[in-house]
Amino acid sequence: MATVSEATYELLRVHGLTTIFGNPGSNELPFLAGMPEDFRYVLGLHEGAVLAMADGYAQARGGPAFVNLHAAAGSGNAMGALTNSVYSHTPLVITAGQQVRSTIGQEVMLANVDAASLPKPLVKWSCEPACAEDVPRSISQAIHTANLPAKGPVYVSVPYDDWAQEAPAEAQHLLGRSTAAAASLSAAQLDDLAGALDSARSPVLVLGPEVDAEAANDDAVRLAEALAAPVWIAPSPSRCPFPTRHRSFRGVLPAAVRGVSDSLSGHDLILVVGAPVFRYHQFVPGQYLPADARLIHLTGDAGEAARAPMGEALVGGVRDALSRLAGAVTPGLRTALPPLPAFPPARTSADRVHxxxxxxxxxxxxxxxxxxxxxxxxxxxxxxxxxxxxxxxxxxxxxxxxxxxxxxxxxxxxxxxxxxxxxxxxxxxxxxxxxxxxxxxxxxxxxxxxxxxxxxxxxxxxxxxxxxxxxxxxxxxxxxxxxxxxxxxxxxxxxxxxxxxxxxxxxxxxxxxxxxxxxxxxxxxxxx
Missing domain, CATH: 3.40.50.970 (Thiamin diphosphate (ThDP)-binding fold, Pyr/PP domains)
Structure with a gap:
């Protein structure tokens, strides 16, 4: 029979998680000692850098990354970087070593006290398996949870004596599991949304990082061109969802209530896609929306939809929605927007580089x-x-x-x-x-x-x-x-x-x- 370590590595291999970002301590050595030759360990010298490297890696590859941290201290060092992963919806599978099971309650050196609570509320899900036999299933749950909408980081603490235990025969079932989101706008919802956009006097699009994360940029362009609508990027963007030299591009919305409302003034329909409504920063109060404006929100994150202070929300796959919507609206209802002017002249400095x-x-x-x-x-x-x-x-x-x-x-x-x-x-x-x-x-x-x-x-x-x-x-x-x-x-x-x-x-x-x-x-x- 395979050990828990061997079963876990096979599970990681099936999901393409053969690159491990980490900074090891004593609790992590029993896991790393069994690392197969086809795995790659990327060492960082501080856990904050380790987690940020994994974040950039996951976003760039469009899939999850695996992180191995050292107990509570290493997890704490990574916590600041973890805040970015939460809001970028980066699927990170974060593991941390724990002391041997029989000593955890004594709070011996390097015991991670109440380990599952440590990374909350920053992670989607966290656990410390109740027994060694449940480690592979818990890792499997972590992988699927991280990668299902809305994507995000998860955390699993594993006592280091678990790795040498015998894995249950049932762990083989984990290798063939798959999970996929199937949320999609209904035909009636799509028709209603397309009708609202067609009948709007001056629609405007506000796009967020989820559009880029799903590689739906071209679909956003098709929709903007069909509507002849201006496009803003939602405040405080972590990604660029729209080409910045396209005739529709208007820039990044300011991260303040009044700034957003002023920038969108004159538009009667605001369609926000793949972004929170809205992530403000500076406290500049004002009206949430311009007068007589309607806001419709498309997002894959039910939490973002629920906590918005205004507008109507539809929760589903952003790429699917944009692609279908671009083909459902009526083109040619509005005059095409003029091309953007040339780049403004760059300012220079006398004694350094502007x-x-x-x-x-x-x-x-x-x-x-x-x-x-x-x-x-x-x-x-x-x-x-x-x-x-x-x-x-x-x-x-x-x-x-x-x-x-x-x-x-x-x-x-x-x-x-x-x-x-x-x-x-x-x-x-x-x-x-x-x-x-x-x-x-x-x-x-x-x-x-x-x-x-x-x-x-x-x-x-x-x-x-x-x-x-x-x-x-x-x-x-x-x-x-x-x-x-x-x-x-x-x-x-x-x-x-x-x-x-x-x-x-x-x-x-x-x-x-x-x-x-x-x-x-x-x-x-x-x-x-």
Whole structure:
């Protein structure tokens, strides 16, 4: 008979989970000691970076990732990164080692006290199996739960003496199991929605990350063109669901009640697809909707539908709904929108690189199918106004705003998609949260390019201080950090630049190197 460890590895293999992201401790060694040769272990030097790498990997590959953490301490270290995975709906199967069963109640060293409660409420589901024989079934439940709508992270704590126990014969049934969502708009619902859009005087689309996660971008384009409707991206986007140079594209909605309402003013029907309604940030109160506007919400997340403060909601598969809806509405009812104007001229700086100039140079030099992982929060407006994102999975951003996602997520995304160049655009404040991921990039020869925008301060925080009227507060500046020295110490080639010409030379060298690279760019301080 197979052991619990052998049965679990076979289950992981069936589901394609043969890459394990982790940072091991003593509780995890009995599981890892049995790792088959066709599995790959990706070591990170801190659990926050481990989880963010797995997050980027899962989002880029469009499927779940497997994470192995160390007991309560390792789980706690990963908790900040876990907040991003929740709101990006990333399917992560997170396991943690536990002390041997007979000692857990004594709270011996490295016992995970009340392990199933530790990651709540951030995970969809968590457990510690009641007995060793139930470990394979619990892992199976975790995999299916993570991958069913709405996707998200799950957590399983396993006592380390369980792995050597004999697995029950019934565990073989787990290998043939499959689960799939089948939610779809009914014919009547589709007809009603298409009729509402056809009869609207001025419909507008608001698209969210679920559209990109389901690779429904082209369906969104077909619908926008059939309606001749403008398209906004929902506030605080973690992905880009619509091509940014399409004639319908209007930008990203501000993350405030009044800002959303003002931006959508004049539209009588607002169709929100694949996004919460809405994820506000700045507290700028106002009317939730423009006067006389109707809001209809399409989402695969019943929780998002239920907690929205306004509108009508339909819960089902976003890709299926968009595809069918694009063919159901009546084209030609409205005048086609004019093409977008040319890119605005990028601002420059006398003694450093302005972020607008930097993004213009990146746009002109990077491959057309480059994937961008961004965590420079003070340059948001500049990025969206100057970048040309046209392909699915071209942009990732921390979904809950938790710093430390960007640099490790870029490493994970590049590992998942070696055929596409991943370019990380990371602020100097953000970079320090996940800097240890550079070691992983070097050791595993992952050719990600990390561009660090160095302005010596928490730029977004300075802007927010003005929004709140807080004035000058302590802890806003981060001077004196040498990212070239840090990267070199981790084994990554790095260079520092202060002009646009220097950046282009360094960027082209990095693109042709086939190795990880860091480019530190002295940048002008801007506002989001």
């Amino acid at each position: 972020p607008e100039e930097l993004f213009e140079l990146v746009r002109g030099t990077a491959p057309d199918d480059a994937m961008y992982v961004k965590e420079s929060t003070s340059t948001t407006a500049a990025f969206w106004s100057l970048m040309d994102l046209s392909r699915p999975c071209s942009y990732l951003f921390p979904a809950s705003g938790g710093l430390g996602f960007g640099l490790p997520a870029a490493v994970g995304a590049q590992l998942a998609r070696p055929e596409r160049q991943v370019v990380a655009l990371i602020g100097d404040g953000s970079a320090n949260y996940g800097i240890t991921a550079l070691w992983t990039a070097a050791q595993y020869e992952i050719p990600v390019i990390i561009v660090i925008l160095k302005n010596g301060t928490y730029g977004a925080l300075r802007w927010f201080s003005g929004v709140l009227g807080a004035g000058e507060t302590p802890g806003m500046d981060v001077p004196g950090i040498d990212f070239v020295a840090l990267a070199t110490g981790y084994g990554v080639t790095a260079t520092a630049v202060r002009t646009g010409d220097e950046f282009v030379r360094a960027f082209k060298t990095a693109l042709g190197s086939g190795a990880p690279a860091v480019i530190e760019v002295e940048t002008e301080l801007t506002e989001p």
